[in-house]
Amino acid sequence: MTAISGxxxxxxxxxxxxxxPFLWFGAVLATVGSAMIHTLQLSSPAAHYIGYxxxxxxxxxxxxxxxxxxxxxxxxxxxMAVAVSSTLCKFSTDxxxxxxxxxxTTSVSQFIGGTIGVSSSQAIMNNRMVAQLPPPLGARxxxxxxxxxxxxxxxxxxxxxxxxxxxxxxxxxxSFSIAMGxxxxxxxxxxxxxxxxxxxxxxxxxxxxxxQRATEQSSQQxxxxxxxxxxxxxxxxx
Numbered sequence: 001m002t003a004i005s006g007x008x009x010x011x012x013x014x015x016x017x018x019x020x021p022f023l024w025f026g027a028v029l030a031t032v033g034s035a036m037i038h039t040l041q042l043s044s045p046a047a048h049y050i051g052y053x054x055x056x057x058x059x060x061x062x063x064x065x066x067x068x069x070x071x072x073x074x075x076x077x078x079x080m081a082v083a084v085s086s087t088l089c090k091f092s093t094d095x096x097x098x099x100x101x102x103x104x105t106t107s108v109s110q111f112i113g114g115t116i117g118v119s120s121s122q123a124i125m126n127n128r129m130v131a132q133l134p135p136p137l138g139a140r141x142x143x144x145x146x147x148x149x150x151x152x153x154x155x156x157x158x159x160x161x162x163x164x165x166x167x168x169x170x171x172x173x174x175s176f177s178i179a180m181g182x183x184x185x186x187x188x189x190x191x192x193x194x195x196x197x198x199x200x201x202x203x204x205x206x207x208x209x210x211x212q213r214a215t216e217q218s219s220q221q222x223x224x225x226x227x228x229x230x231x232x233x234x235x236x237x238x
Contacts, residue, residue: 001054005061010069017195019070023188026063030056031181038174042167063184070196117180121173129169133162141165 009022016022033056040049130138141162144152149166153159 001057002061002064005058006065009062010065013066013069013196018193019066019196020188020191020193022066023063023191024185026059026061026066027181027185027188029059029062031059031178031185033057033059034174034177034181038171038178042163059181063188121176124176125169125173127169128172129165132165132168137162138165 009026013019013022033052033054036052037049037056040052126142129141133141137158140152141149146166149159149162153162
């Protein structure tokens with residue numbers, strides 16, 4: 001579902017031009033889906049845990065590829081390779097606002113974010129799960145893994161205790177996902193409101209070039225006037 005949502009959002013972004021609504025939409029759906037998964041219980045029907053994952057997957061897919069497309073659309077030709085292949089932090093000549101989307105969600109930061117996110121969630125789940133069990137039992141649970149619980153704990157009472165501990169760990173891991181979804185919404189709010197349509201990008205580049213030329217001419221004129229004043233002041237006493 002994430003791949004399908006990503007494909008649809010990429011096509012829609014080319015039509016709309018403005019990317020910030022897609023980041024908001026994806027962050028909201030990812031947060032809502034994570035919160036709904038957090039409410040799952042052992043007795044929850046299949047329709048719930050499948051539907052909730054679909055909602056979260058749509059949200060993640062809607063925003064996942066958008067920053068990479070934006071990095072290509074708003075970066076200059078000289079910065080294109082750096083913006084796409086690594087984390088780029090720069091200030092534009094016409095605004096001091098940080099290119100926050102390019103900074104946080106280009107290729108390298110996506111890979112690093114995925115690694116840190118998965119390892120953090122895994123650590124949260126394992127720590128909270130083991131905390132619910134006696135020390136010897138917790139070590140056996142980690143050794144058996146999720147797929148080997150029934151073979152490692154044939155006693156139904158102990159198995160139920162282990163499963164309940166697993167649910168506590170999973171809920172805490174999804175709490176971390178909810179917090180990251182809320183942070184993604186705040187980060188999206190800090191993004192620049194720009195259109196990545198070719199016509200809008202060309203107009204901005206043309207305007208920036210004109211402003212730069214005017215600034216250079218004004219600076220040259222100021223320097224010439226200053227040199228002239230210095231020359232007059234130096235020749236005056238003579």
